[in-house]
Amino acid sequence: MAADSDTTAGGGDGEIVTDVVIIGAGPVGLFAVFELGLVDVKCHLVDILGKVGGQCAELYPEKPIYDIPGLPIVSGQELTDRLMEQIKPFGATFHLGERIDGLARRADGRFDLTTDAGKKFNTRVVVIAAGGGSFTPKRPPLDGIEAFEGKSVFYSVRKMSEFMDKDVLIVGGGDSALDWTLNLQPIAKSVTLLHRRDEFRGAPHSVEKMRALVAEGKLRLLIGQVTALHGTDGWLEDAIVKTKDGEQKLSVNALMPFFGLTMKLGPIADWGLHLEENLIPVDTEKFETSEPGIFAVGDINTYPGKLKLILSGFHEAALMSQRVHKYVYPDKKLMFQYTTSSSNLQRKLGVK
């Protein structure tokens, strides 16, 4: 690699050649950009979520955190926003809405990474900052639902046209449920929106639009819950819905449940890494895994005394970066410096 850490798009077949790929853009992945940036290492970040901030942004954006040093109270979203501001000078590249599925070591010792969208990275170092794993849609605990998934039960939409002649049942009361109700209503044969109560968390203008369609008779709104699914070979035929008036059978052939997201380890389990109870053991000097060149920081790692705190993840990112510097610049000596007094660091931060 050239003297200065950099990334080039377009090695063989459009792969992205880089020094570091960070898997996960939670608070720890974001702060890793800062610490790596201080030692001149540029990064690509990949996250399956469509936004940055990991748990802080997805699970508790508006709730207060009280144990970030120097910030007596900060919300999950505000911490995310401040981290984004802090790492801005380092120009990391974000690949959101994509999951890293494949990780394999190349003959030359570097790594090949692939995303579910088919994007390829060729990288010197991998930093796994995957927290509790990939955010994935929650599966309603309905008996036999697995058999319908992919054929008649969908947690996201790839091609709207696939719903053209379907009777669709959408369950939920947030923005995803409302957005897909509004998007599919003009296309599908029929759309029924089912929610447990007659109040919706989604954006007020979507709720208004939805109610207008119901008033025009173009959309059916039911207040209740699904209790069972029936069909054959994965093809849904009807859903049993419990409402105030008792149970009723709805003839539907597509179901879209929106019950929020949960974290699942996901593809990380397939990368040949040593795992302990779904966590990646690391040393506490460099936070490197059993595979040299692959690091793990934040909630995803484990070591004696590990605490799943944002603050601990930040510390891990700082120490990890020192070792990554050696991989990227084997011949350069790293001098310990303070951001307060080092003109070199201040130049990188764009404050001098």
Add this chain to the structure above:
Amino acid sequence: MAKITFIQPDGSQQTVEAKTGMTVMEAAKLNDIAGIEAECGGACACATCHVYVDAAWREKTGKPAEMEEDMLDFAFDVRDESRLSCQIKVSDAIDGLVLRVPSKQF
């Protein structure tokens, strides 16, 4: 101080003692009550501490606040008597409380 009884879907019961000021979820976790998962640790952000409040106790435990109602949207088989146990504070007033644990927490 309050005694709280948890009834499992199979009918088995467990009564635990809870200190005033803690939450019912915390009392359940301290006593390893099955079926109370509480993945988010009581932040009203996961809905896996869902319980059904016995009819006799619904008035004393009160209604869920708006944030809790929103989070109950993510629970399974929600009923009028549904609450998130991390949002019920223990006090002398709920001494004797009876709760049912749902068959599934998602």
